[in-house]
Amino acid sequence: MAIREGFIGTIGNTPLLRLDSLSAETGCDILAKAEFLNPGGSVKDRAARYIIDDAEREGRLFPGGTVVEGTAGNTGIGLAHICAARGYRCIIVIPDNQSPEKLDLLRTLGAEVRPVPPKPYKDPDNYQKIAGRLAAELPGAIWANQFDNIANRQAHFETTGPEVWADTEGRLDAFVCATGTGGTLAGVARYLKGRDTKIRIVLADPMGSALYNWVRRGELVAEGNSITEGIGTTRVTANLEGTPIDDAVQVDDPACVAMVYHLLREEGLFVGGSSGINLAAAVQVARQLGPGHRVVTLLCDRGGLYAGRLFNPAWLAEKGLAGAAGV
Numbered sequence: 001m002a003i004r005e006g007f008i009g010t011i012g013n014t015p016l017l018r019l020d021s022l023s024a025e026t027g028c029d030i031l032a033k034a035e036f037l038n039p040g041g042s043v044k045d046r047a048a049r050y051i052i053d054d055a056e057r058e059g060r061l062f063p064g065g066t067v068v069e070g071t072a073g074n075t076g077i078g079l080a081h082i083c084a085a086r087g088y089r090c091i092i093v094i095p096d097n098q099s100p101e102k103l104d105l106l107r108t109l110g111a112e113v114r115p116v117p118p119k120p121y122k123d124p125d126n127y128q129k130i131a132g133r134l135a136a137e138l139p140g141a142i143w144a145n146q147f148d149n150i151a152n153r154q155a156h157f158e159t160t161g162p163e164v165w166a167d168t169e170g171r172l173d174a175f176v177c178a179t180g181t182g183g184t185l186a187g188v189a190r191y192l193k194g195r196d197t198k199i200r201i202v203l204a205d206p207m208g209s210a211l212y213n214w215v216r217r218g219e220l221v222a223e224g225n226s227i228t229e230g231i232g233t234t235r236v237t238a239n240l241e242g243t244p245i246d247d248a249v250q251v252d253d254p255a256c257v258a259m260v261y262h263l264l265r266e267e268g269l270f271v272g273g274s275s276g277i278n279l280a281a282a283v284q285v286a287r288q289l290g291p292g293h294r295v296v297t298l299l300c301d302r303g304g305l306y307a308g309r310l311f312n313p314a315w316l317a318e319k320g321l322a323g324a325a326g327v
């Protein structure tokens with residue numbers, strides 16, 4: 001496939017990387033799919049494409065229409081690119097505690113950005129609910145609704161999962177990843193389990209998210225908090241519902257930050273916090289399985305989105321994380 005169809009044609013088919021330092025440390029093959037190489041810079045380009053294609057196919061989105069979404073940023077970035085390419089207006093509702101780099105990029109891409117105060121999901125002014133109301137009020141608008149629109153997990157069932165299977169030639173023992181909407185884990189897990197039920201599916205969770213306790217003991221209980229963005233949730237979304245999950249591991253901020261800096265210094269990979277959670281969890285799973293196994297995860301987005309936070313020594317010091325980063 002030498003010529004690709006613009007932005008959309010560049011989404012997916014990302015390379016699967018072997019991480020030598022972590023593989024040597026565990027005696028396992030630690031593999032990570034380089035989702036930060038998607039054209040919008042994150043794994044969320046895949047969901048954005050499927051959500052828009054699905055709305056067009058179902059006749060819900062017309063030329064000149066509007067796409068509204070509540071997002072931590074990455075889904076919005078994917079949507080803003082596609083909206084520009086297809087002539088749609090794009091309105092992004094985003095909690096105002098997300099990284100300023102994401103808000104700036106969204107504006108540059110032509111999205112109308114509406115920062116809102118962060119509120120828990122049960123609050124009617126939670127950013128997802130504001131986005132839903134806004135879309136309902138605007139003529140010609142759709143709500144992308146990434147959390148409960150299962151076109152999201154379908155993207156990963158039809159693309160990410162088959163890519164992992166093909167690139168490993170079906171030889172993998174575990175797939176591990178963190179969840180925001182749950183679309184990635186849900187789609188990949190369903191696909192891989194459909195090929196081989198022995199592949200272990202493990203949810204990686206930051207502190208402040210309720211899914212670790214949900215997987216481990218069936219209770220949606222969250223403890224602590226996290227500096228990570230775009231992952232962690234207190235509810236089971238329609239995308240996550242029914243996912244075959246074998247286990248969960250919890251990764252705290254010091255372990256996440258230490259891994260982000262390890263990836264930077266030892267592997268030359270400049271990625272965001274959710275990639276740190278994923279790789280720290282993959283190492284935990286590799287240790288549980290023992291040497292000789294193969295564990296696959298994702299590198300979700302680029303470190304540049306967090307330049308003023310995760311890669312800013314003063315910010316890290318303020319959060320008590322400078323030691324973990326070694327800065």
Ligand SMILES: Cc1ncc(COP(=O)(O)O)c(C=O)c1O
Binds near residue numbers: 042229
């Ligand atoms: C940086 C980052 N990592 C991981 C994820 C998780 O992806 P998913 O929504 O498929 O669970 C997201 C968004 O959700 C994200 O923004």
Ligand SMILES: CC(=O)OC[C@H](N)C(=O)O
Binds near residue numbers: 070180
């Ligand atoms: C907070 C959250 O789960 O965000 C979802 C997704 N990562 C996004 O970029 O919108």
